[in-house]
Amino acid sequence: MKHNLILRVVSKILIPLIILFGLYVQFHGDFGPGGGFQAGVIFSSAFILYSLVFGLDTAEKIIPPPVLKVLASLGVLLYAGTGVASLLLGGNYLDYSVLAKTPLAGQHIGIIVIELGVGITVAAVMLIIFFAFAGRGRT
Amino acid sequence: MIEYILGHYNYWIVIFLMMTGFYIVISRGNMIKKIAGLNIFQVSVFLLYISIGNVRDGTAPIITEGFTVYSNPLPHVLILTAIVVGVATTSLALALVVRIREAYGTIEEDEIHNKDQSL
């Protein structure tokens, strides 16, 4: 799709907006509709759009596949690590109330951190899957 | 009568979708079509859960001033995660289809079976 000018211009305008929206959905998920799962999917769709329009090789230069593998593991680690942290601070596993001075603040920190973990993993895994499918067709 | 039909319409359409997906899966031999059928079945289950969680005149379960009736948040939580897990498992199935095509040169079930028999 190297010569498709309209697609290239429109996606150049759209992709930053999609990423911004993904970040909004991620960090505003506790007040409005949204959360890690949705944000991860929206985030990855921005990069999928990029690689559909500008080519897989260009997209892999922006996010190299080894980085994606690290990110996918990092998200799960962040989630499970929050559980371990609450365990070490004297609470139950994944009981966020002990993470800060008041239970409510602790809950809030816990929810934001694990949603971030979910978002990172989902975005990275969706991109890993897409790159695997798209890369298989390369000769 | 109308009341009864409207009260069950969602469930009946859901069952119709479920059976359509089921029929595609068991009667068609093309693997991509089978996966589309499985996905129809999957979406029908999502619709079933969300229909059950709906409360008449309710609103989305985000606590705000001025609203007292909310829909049931629990099905939303279950289905939200199920959708993303669903796409991950679907992609796994599609990856298997790609490998089958590379190994057998076809994605029709009958032809794969014949090739296995003739080995």
Add this chain to the structure above:
Amino acid sequence: MIDTILDVTLLAFIAVTAIAILRLRNLFAIIMLFGIFSLLSAGLFVVLDAADVAFTEAAVGAGISTVLLLATLALTKEHEEKIPSHRPWLPLLVVLVTGAALIYGTLDIAPFGSASAPAQTHVAPLYLEQGMAQTGVPNVVTGVLASYRGFDTLGEVTVIFTAGIAVLLLIGGRRRENQTRKEKE
């Protein structure tokens, strides 16, 4: 009232799309219709007050699933489904019997939208009344997802992670088909 009209119309559209998917043989058309099917169900989720779910379904069903199905189509180079050699009577019988049993099961289910249904009276009121005070998060769905059902979500994230690894193992590397063909020749 408007909710009911939208609900009935969207469900009818979804059913028609499903029939079209069943009858068509062109795989590209099937995949495009599947995207429409997902988008319609995302619209229906909004009508049914499930904003979070609609979000996800729109991004996943109409976006990523469609792209992945198209990628598979490009990799398998198939365009048309072959006409099945078996007669459809046995599958049709199985489907009709199962469907009839399920419809029989819905006859005494609590009507759609009823606030006194068993599904509405068990833990949901607890989440709605105390969720805000216990987690400090106005969006109860996020509160339940991340806090009350944190273990559940941890499991789901692990499943997604595992699926990603499995896809990488299956088709992560480059294809070796050309080499093996050359060796055969």
